[in-house]
Amino acid sequence: MRRSTRRALFQLALFFGALFLILFLNRSQASNRSFAWNKIRYRTASATLPEAQGICPGLTDISKPALVVARVAADGDTKWLHELSTLYHLCIYTADAPADATSLHLQVPANRGHEAMAYLTFLIDNYENIPTAGAVFVHGSRFAWHNDALDYDNAPLLAALNVSAALAPFGYHNLRCDWSLSTCPPSYKPQGSLEMSTQALLAPYDSRAVSDAALPRALADLFGGEVKLGRTNAVRSQCCAQFIVSRDRVWQHSREEYVALRQWLLDSNGAPRDDRVAGRILSYVWHILFIKAEPDAPGSSSGGIDLEKLNAHACPRADQCYCRLYGRCDLSCTSPGNCPGQYILPPKLKVESPQ
Numbered sequence: 017m018r019r020s021t022r023r024a025l026f027q028l029a030l031f032f033g034a035l036f037l038i039l040f041l042n043r044s045q046a047s048n049r050s051f052a053w054n055k056i057r058y059r060t061a062s063a064t065l066p067e068a069q070g071i072c073p074g075l076t077d078i079s080k081p082a083l084v085v086a087r088v089a090a091d092g093d094t095k096w097l098h099e100l101s102t103l104y105h106l107c108i109y110t111a112d113a114p115a116d117a118t119s120l121h122l123q124v125p126a127n128r129g130h131e132a133m134a135y136l137t138f139l140i141d142n143y144e145n146i147p148t149a150g151a152v153f154v155h156g157s158r159f160a161w162h163n164d165a166l167d168y169d170n171a172p173l174l175a176a177l178n179v180s181a182a183l184a185p186f187g188y189h190n191l192r193c194d195w196s197l198s199t200c201p202p203s204y205k206p207q208g209s210l211e212m213s214t215q216a217l218l219a220p221y222d223s224r225a226v227s228d229a230a231l232p233r234a235l236a237d238l239f240g241g242e243v244k245l246g247r248t249n250a251v252r253s254q255c256c257a258q259f260i261v262s263r264d265r266v267w268q269h270s271r272e273e274y275v276a277l278r279q280w281l282l283d284s285n286g287a288p289r290d291d292r293v294a295g296r297i298l299s300y301v302w303h304i305l306f307i308k309a310e311p312d313a314p315g316s317s318s319g320g321i322d323l324e325k326l327n328a329h330a331c332p333r334a335d336q337c338y339c340r341l342y343g344r345c346d347l348s349c350t351s352p353g354n355c356p357g358q359y360i361l362p363p364k365l366k367v368e369s370p371q
Contacts, residue, residue, distance in 0.1 A: 049249050050320035053304050056273035057240040058280045065275060066125035066282075070137035072107035072145075080105045081149040081179055081260070082142075086134035087156020088112045088127070096158045096171050103175065104152065107142070109134035129281040130295035131155055131257050135302075136278040143271040146263040150183055153302075154191070154258045161362050162256035164192050164342075168362075170258075176342045179260065185340075186329050187265035188306035190254035193337035195353025196361050198255045199228075199300075200331035206250035207231040227296035230288055234297045238280060243320065252327035257299040265306045277301075303330045334358070 075082065083104035085097060088111050097106055111127040111134060124133045135153050139146075154170060163170040173191065182189040195201055205211050207228040215222065216229035232245040245251070277298075280286040287294035304321070307329050332340075333352045339345035349355040 049243070049246065049323050051235075051239070051243050051245070051323060052320045053235070053239045054321060055240075056238055056269065056276045056305075058238050058276045058286070060276065060279035060283055061285070062279060062283060065279070068141045069123035069125070070107075070109060070134075070141040072105075072122060072138065072142050074105065075107075075142055075145040075147060078105050078147050079149060080147065082107050082138075082147050082151040083174070084135060084138045084151055084153045085109060085156050086111065086131035086153070091156035092158075094156070097156075100171065100174055105147065107138055108156070109137060110156075125278070126282060128291060128294070129287065129298060130291065132295055132298040133278070133281060135257075136274055136281070139266060139274045140271060140278060143266075143274070146266050148263055149179060150260060150262040151266070152177070152179075152191075152260045161365055162192060162197075162258070164194055164338075164359050166357075166359065173342065177260070178341060178343060181340045182260050183262045185332075186307045187262040188303060188308075189260050189337075189341065190256075190303065190330070191258040191260065191341065192254045192256055193332075193334045193341065194355070194359040195254070195331065195334065195351075196359070198253065198331070198353070199250065200252050200254060200353055204250065204252075206246075206248050208245050208247045208249065210247065223290065223292040223296060226290070227288075227293040230293060231297055231300060234287070235301075237286070238277065238301070249323060250327070251300055251304075251323070253300055253303050253330045255299065257295075257302060259302055259306075261302075261306045265308060268308075269305060 072082065072084075081104055083097070083100060083106050085094075085106065085108040087094070087108065094108060097108060100106070107122060109122045109124055111124050113123055122134075122137075124137045126133065131153070138151070138153075152174070154174065158170055159168050160170065161168055163173060165173055177191070192198070198204075199207075205228075208231070212225060213229045215225040219225060231251065236244050281294060281298075287297065304326065307326060331353075333349070334355050335347045335349045338347060338355060338358060344358065347355040347358065
C-alpha cells in the first residue's frame, strides 16, 4: 500500500474516531432524571467548627419576616435598609467586619463565598428562631444590575414585595423575574456539557463557564454521588442569589446540613478556591434546597427530586413573577422571560460565558 494511501486512511480513521467520541459524549440522555438532592451529605474533616457570631437579636416571637443582608464595608451606608425596618426585622452581616467580640456587626467565620457565607451563618446561628413569616435574603448594595427594576434600586422592590404571595406556590421564590443572565432559557447549555467544559478549559478567566463546568462535581460532593448530573441535564435557575424562603422550607433541612454546607465553603479540600466560582456554584443550590421537594413519578424507588419539575418551579414566567411578587400585573410580555418596560440590562455590563 502506498504511503500516501496509508496516511489518508489513518487521517480518515482519526476523523471518524473523533466524530464518534463527540457523538458519544453528547449522546442523548433521559430528561426526566431524578437526583438525591434532598439532603446535604458532605462530611468535613475539620475537628473544630466556627463559634456562633451571627445570632440576630430580637428574632423570637416577631411577626415580620427577617431581612438577612450580606454586605461588605464597601457597600456603604445602611440607612436604606433601616428605612425598611417597619416591614422587616433586620439581620445585617458585614463579611469584612473586624473579627472581635466588641464588634457591633453580625459576623461570619470568613469572607468567603460572597453572600453565601452570611446566609448560611444566619441559618445556622438562628436555626431555632426563624420567623414564622419567613426570611428574605439580599445583598448589601442598594443599587445593582440584577435588581429587577429599571433603576436597579432594591429599596422599592423590597418595599413592594408581597411576602405571602411569594411564598404561596412552593415556600421559596427568587426575587428576580427577568431571565437575563439566568440559566432559565432553553438555549443555555447544560452545565456538564462538552461545550461548557471546553469553554472553561479554554477560558479559565471566565468564572461563569468555570463554575458551570464545576457544578456537577460540586453537587455530587454536597448531596452524594450516586446519581451525577449528566451532560445533557441542565439545572435551570434564576440568577443572583436574592430570594425569600418560608420557615417550613428552611426546616426541611437540619441545622447540621447547613453547617456541612458552610464547611464545604471553609474547608481547603471543599469548594473551589476561586471565590467567584464557589459563590456562583452556591447560587444554584438555594432553590434546590428550598423549593418544596416533589418526588419522582409514582412507583419510583430512588426518592430523589425530579429535575424537570424543579426547573419549571425555579423559572416561572416573568409576567406571573412580576404580578405575584411586586403587583405589576397585566403586563405585555414578548417572551416567557422578558416583559418590556420592566427591566433592561445595563448597556455597558460585561458578562463572561456564552449563553
